[in-house]
Amino acid sequence: MSGTEAAANSTYSFRDHTTGKPTTTYSSAMSSPFDIKTFKFDTPQFDPRFPHVNQTKHCAQNYVDYHKCVAVKGEDFEPCQIFWKTFTSLCPVDWVERWDDQREAGKFPVKIE
Amino acid sequence: MTWLDVPAPWAMRLQDAASPNQEGIHELYDHIMFYLALVLGLVSYMTIVIVKDFTKNKFAHKQLRHGQTLEIIWTMFPALILLLMSFPSFILLYLSDEVLTPALTVKIVGLQWYWKYEYSDFVNKTGETLEYESYIMPDDMLEEGNTRLLDTDTSIVLPVDTHVRFIVTANDVMHSFAVPSLGIKIDATPGRLNQVSTLMERTGVFYGQCSELCGVNHALMPMKMQCVTMEDFLTYLSELSE
Amino acid sequence: MAIAPITGTLRRKIITDISLAFGCGFIFAGLYWEFEHKPLVQKREAFYAQLKAQKEAEDSV
Numbered sequence: 001m002s003g004t005e006a007a008a009n010s011t012y013s014f015r016d017h018t019t020g021k022p023t024t025t026y027s028s029a030m031s032s033p034f035d036i037k038t039f040k041f042d043t044p045q046f047d048p049r050f051p052h053v054n055q056t057k058h059c060a061q062n063y064v065d066y067h068k069c070v071a072v073k074g075e076d077f078e079p080c081q082i083f084w085k086t087f088t089s090l091c092p093v094d095w096v097e098r099w100d101d102q103r104e105a106g107k108f109p110v111k112i113e
Numbered sequence: 114m115t116w117l118d119v120p121a122p123w124a125m126r127l128q129d130a131a132s133p134n135q136e137g138i139h140e141l142y143d144h145i146m147f148y149l150a151l152v153l154g155l156v157s158y159m160t161i162v163i164v165k166d167f168t169k170n171k172f173a174h175k176q177l178r179h180g181q182t183l184e185i186i187w188t189m190f191p192a193l194i195l196l197l198m199s200f201p202s203f204i205l206l207y208l209s210d211e212v213l214t215p216a217l218t219v220k221i222v223g224l225q226w227y228w229k230y231e232y233s234d235f236v237n238k239t240g241e242t243l244e245y246e247s248y249i250m251p252d253d254m255l256e257e258g259n260t261r262l263l264d265t266d267t268s269i270v271l272p273v274d275t276h277v278r279f280i281v282t283a284n285d286v287m288h289s290f291a292v293p294s295l296g297i298k299i300d301a302t303p304g305r306l307n308q309v310s311t312l313m314e315r316t317g318v319f320y321g322q323c324s325e326l327c328g329v330n331h332a333l334m335p336m337k338m339q340c341v342t343m344e345d346f347l348t349y350l351s352e353l354s355e
Numbered sequence: 356m357a358i359a360p361i362t363g364t365l366r367r368k369i370i371t372d373i374s375l376a377f378g379c380g381f382i383f384a385g386l387y388w389e390f391e392h393k394p395l396v397q398k399r400e401a402f403y404a405q406l407k408a409q410k411e412a413e414d415s416v
Contacts, residue, residue, distance in 0.1 A: 034235075034347040034354070041216035043234050043278065053210060053299075055280060055306040089218045089233045090280055090306065093242055130399070143392040150387045154380035162372055183369070315406060 044086040055090060062087040063099060067112045118294055118317055119260050128293045131319060131340065132311045135296030137205045145198050152194065209296065212310040215278035219269065223281075223288030223301035223323065226330035230269050237354040245353070249333045263320040268337035272346035273316050281307045289325035292338055298324055313340040 050058035066083035073080060087096070102108040118129060130136040220231035232243040250264040271277055281290045283301040290309075291298040294317075299309045319338045323331055341349070 034351040036344055036347055039347055041234070041275070043215055043218045045215070046213050053307050053309070055308045056304070059280075059306055088242065090220075092220055092222055092280075092282055092284075092306075093231055093233070093244060094222075094284065126395075136399070139395075143388075143395075147384045147388055147392075150384040151377075151380035154383035155376045158376040158379040159372065162376075177365070186373070314403065 044089050059090040064110050131313050132295040134209050138296045216276050218278045220280045223283040225285050226334040243353050263335045265337045268339045270339045270349045272343045273340050276312050278310045286327050287325045288323050288327045291324040292321035294319040316340045
């Protein structure tokens, strides 16, 4: 039995490390992108512009770049997606929401157009 | 390896390592302990000899005013010991900071007084990012085998043998994200994203506690991390994205 | 017959004391290394070797 079938057919539960009792139970019905045969990790890689522990500007720069890219090339321009992937993976959801609100109100501190 | 993933009564050493970083810290610890034992032996012997020879001794080396050779020795030797300890320490420090080829990014946000985890590499069925909060398990809800002040209602679930990047930040005051088994401790600062990475080499449950004084409930915001196989991780994600 | 002058007592004392002190230190340190560090490393290596063997056994099924 391969791993996928095992995951698809079984009910999985995490076990407590001392008692061995199940703590949380996840029954699985796999019909999602999370299929082990097709699943691929995809996350922003090392960027030589931001080699430090502090990644704040890595996130912010990509947020600005995405909106500049979209402003020039339009929503459907495929290469803009790399910026989108990067800032969504790095920026906290709260930050993105706040910046989106600021852009809508015309108060975003960086000129997008 | 003594199977020490949680604090235990009379546990003397560091918790067992689950990542190469923490193994490096263990090695460094043992090297430093080697030098400590050396210095302990040396100083104890010297103290005993000095006390024995010079107690009530009116004649011992009465012409001795200063000894240059001795001065040189007892300056150079501690310096050498410090060098021997600092070089492996710096190597480890800079190696631990490297985040080169992460496969997965998990954002960790500290709030008063709980943690929020965002798996933004993935989205749920409505296209929103996968995120959830994690609160401490109250004392009256603990079951046998749970660890008081360490267990939480939800936990960070991560795959084994995968290079994971954490992006750590806070929303109100400073917190600090720490998991001793993985050798991670990094400040969560409002308005700043700190990055740190890990590679878990075995499945298991690892615990940590907020490590920056963040208010009255500083002790009540632990973090719990479950390292699972790849299949289980994907099952968890698909459950989460329902 | 004159007694030979007694010289070098301080030098001799310093040399014996320092070497004995270092000897003591290295004995302590060596004991720590042999009986504390090495068994722990060996336990860890054994665990990961066993884990690797277990994984290979599962993969080959």
